[in-house]
Amino acid sequence: SILAAxxxxxxxxxxxxxxHAIVTSGPTQEPIDPVxxxxxRSSGRQGHAIAAALAGLGARxxxxxGPVAQPDPPHxxxxxxxxxxxxxDAVRRALPADIAVFAAAVADWRVEQxxxxxxxxxxxxxxxxxxxxxxPDILATIAAGTPRPRLVVGFAAETDDVEANAAAKRVRKGxxxxxxxxxxxxxxxxxxxxxxxxxxxxxxxxEWPRLPKDEVARRLARRIAAALA
Amino acid sequence: SILAAxxxxxxxxxxxxxxHAIVTSGPTQEPIDPVxxxxxRSSGRQGHAIAAALAGLGARxxxxxGPVAQPDPPHxxxxxxxxxxxxxDAVRRALPADIAVFAAAVADWRVEQxxxxxxxxxxxxxxxxxxxxxxPDILATIAAGTPRPRLVVGFAAETDDVEANAAAKRVRKGxxxxxxxxxxxxxxxxxxxxxxxxxxxxxxxxEWPRLPKDEVARRLARRIAAALA
Numbered sequence: 036s037i038l039a040a041x042x043x044x045x046x047x048x049x050x051x052x053x054x055h056a057i058v059t060s061g062p063t064q065e066p067i068d069p070v071x072x073x074x075x076r077s078s079g080r081q082g083h084a085i086a087a088a089l090a091g092l093g094a095r096x097x098x099x100x101g102p103v104a105q106p107d108p109p110h111x112x113x114x115x116x117x118x119x120x121x122x123x124d125a126v127r128r129a130l131p132a133d134i135a136v137f138a139a140a141v142a143d144w145r146v147e148q149x150x151x152x153x154x155x156x157x158x159x160x161x162x163x164x165x166x167x168x169x170x171p172d173i174l175a176t177i178a179a180g181t182p183r184p185r186l187v188v189g190f191a192a193e194t195d196d197v198e199a200n201a202a203a204k205r206v207r208k209g210x211x212x213x214x215x216x217x218x219x220x221x222x223x224x225x226x227x228x229x230x231x232x233x234x235x236x237x238x239x240x241x242e243w244p245r246l247p248k249d250e251v252a253r254r255l256a257r258r259i260a261a262a263l264a
Numbered sequence: 265s266i267l268a269a270x271x272x273x274x275x276x277x278x279x280x281x282x283x284h285a286i287v288t289s290g291p292t293q294e295p296i297d298p299v300x301x302x303x304x305r306s307s308g309r310q311g312h313a314i315a316a317a318l319a320g321l322g323a324r325x326x327x328x329x330g331p332v333a334q335p336d337p338p339h340x341x342x343x344x345x346x347x348x349x350x351x352x353d354a355v356r357r358a359l360p361a362d363i364a365v366f367a368a369a370v371a372d373w374r375v376e377q378x379x380x381x382x383x384x385x386x387x388x389x390x391x392x393x394x395x396x397x398x399x400p401d402i403l404a405t406i407a408a409g410t411p412r413p414r415l416v417v418g419f420a421a422e423t424d425d426v427e428a429n430a431a432a433k434r435v436r437k438g439x440x441x442x443x444x445x446x447x448x449x450x451x452x453x454x455x456x457x458x459x460x461x462x463x464x465x466x467x468x469x470x471e472w473p474r475l476p477k478d479e480v481a482r483r484l485a486r487r488i489a490a491a492l493a
Contacts, residue, residue, distance in 0.1 A: 140299065152424055162372075169391055
C-alpha cells in the first residue's frame with residue numbers, strides 16, 4: 036500500500052526502501068568440455084551476505100550467483116548462472132538499479148573453443164593445450180553502460196600490492212568504490228568465515244579490521260545507504 | 265566385543281561386516297594460481313551414496329572426497345582432499361582394503377607450474393597459455409599396486425561410445441569392474457538425482473535402468489557383497 040511504502044521510506048531502519056540493488060556472488064565456471072571447466076575459488080559467502088544485508092536495510096535485491104553451496108538469502112531474488120557471459124546477461128536484464136555490487140569472482144578467461152565431446156586422454160600423447168579468450172569485464176561494462184547504477188562497487192581479490200592494485204582498478208574500471216581484500220592462502224580468507232577489507236573510493240582508502248563476513252556485509256550496506264541518502 | 269563381531273559376520277543384513285572399503289568421490293581441483301583452478305564437474309552425489317550404501321551393509325568405509333557440498337555420510341570416515349595427487353596419497357594411506365570404488369571425477373591434467381601469485385590480466389595482452397601435465401592415474405595405480413584391493417571398481421563418464429570406451433578402460437586400467445555412464449548434457453545425469461549405468465566386468469556388460477543415485481548405490485553395494493561372499 037501507499038501508506039506502507041511511505042512508512043518504509045521514513046523508517047530509519049530501512050534506509051534503502053525503494054532502492055534496487057544488484058549483487059553478483061560466487062565463482063563463474065567456464066566449460067572446457069562437458070565434464071571439465073575452469074573456475075575461480077569463491078564460496079559466495081561474502082556476496083550472499085551483502086545481498087542479505089542490503090535486503091535487511093529495505094532494498095529490493097537481485098542476486099546473480101554462480102554455482103555455490105550457499106543457501107538463498109531471505110527476501111532476495113536469486114538468478115543462477117554458470118559462465119561470465121551468462122552473468123553479464125543476467126545483470127543487464129536486472130537493470131535499472133540504484134546500486135550494483137560486483138562481489139563475484141568472475142573468471143577472466145574462458146576456453147576459446149569449448150568441446151561438445153569429452154576430451155580423451157590418449158596414453159603417451161601430449162596433454163591438450165587450452166587456448167584461452169578474455170571474458171567480458173562485467174564491472175567495467177556496467178560502470179560505462181546505460182543506465183548506469185548510481186553507485187557501482189567492485190571487488191579486488193589480490194595477493195600482492197593489494198591497495199595499490201585496487202586503487203588502479205577503481206579508476207580503470209570506472210567504479211565508484213573497490214572493496215579490496217588480500218586472498219593470499221596464508222590469510223585463510225578464501226572460503227573462510229572472516230574477511231579483512233579496505234574500501235577504496237575517490238576520497239582515499241579506508242581500512243576495516245578483520246571481521247566476520249556477515250559483519251563486513253552489514254557495514255558495507257550501511258555505508259552504501261549513507262552514500263545514497 | 266568378539267561376540268558383537270561374530271554376530272555381525274553372521275548377520276545376513278551386514279554381509280560386508282569385517283571388510284574395509286575405500287571410496288573416492290567428487291571432483292578434484294587443480295590450481296592455476298591462488299584463485300583459479302581447473303576441475304571436473306561432479307556433485308559427489310553418486311560416490312557419497314556408494315560410501316553410505318557400503319557402510320549400510322556393514323563395511324568399514326574410508327571416503328576420500330574432493331571439494332563437494334554433500335554432507336558426510338553417517339558411519340563413514342571422510343578424508344578431504346583437493347588435488348589428484350592428494351587423492352592418490354590419501355587412498356594409499358587408507359590401504360589395505362578389500363574393496364576400492366573410484367567414483368571421483370579426477371582431473372586428468374594439472375597445470376604444470378601453478379603460480380603462487382595471482383595471474384594478472386594485462387589489458388591488450390594475450391591471455392596466458394596453460395601448460396598442462398598429466399595427473400597420476402589413481403585407478404590404474406591402485407589396480408597394479410600392492411596390496412591390491414580384492415575388488416577394484418572404476419567409473420567411466422563418457423559422452424560417446426559409452427560401453428565400448430568403458431570395456432576398453434576396464435582392461436587398460438586393470439580394474440575388475442567399470443561402472444559406465446553417459447554424462448552428455450542432454451541426459452541431466454551430471455549433478456542430477458538419477459543415474460543410468462552399465463556394469464562392465466570380465467563376464468560382459470549389464471545395463472541397469474535409470475534409477476535414483478541412492479538406489480544405484482545400494483544395488484552396487486549388494487553386487488559387491490555378492491562378489492566377495
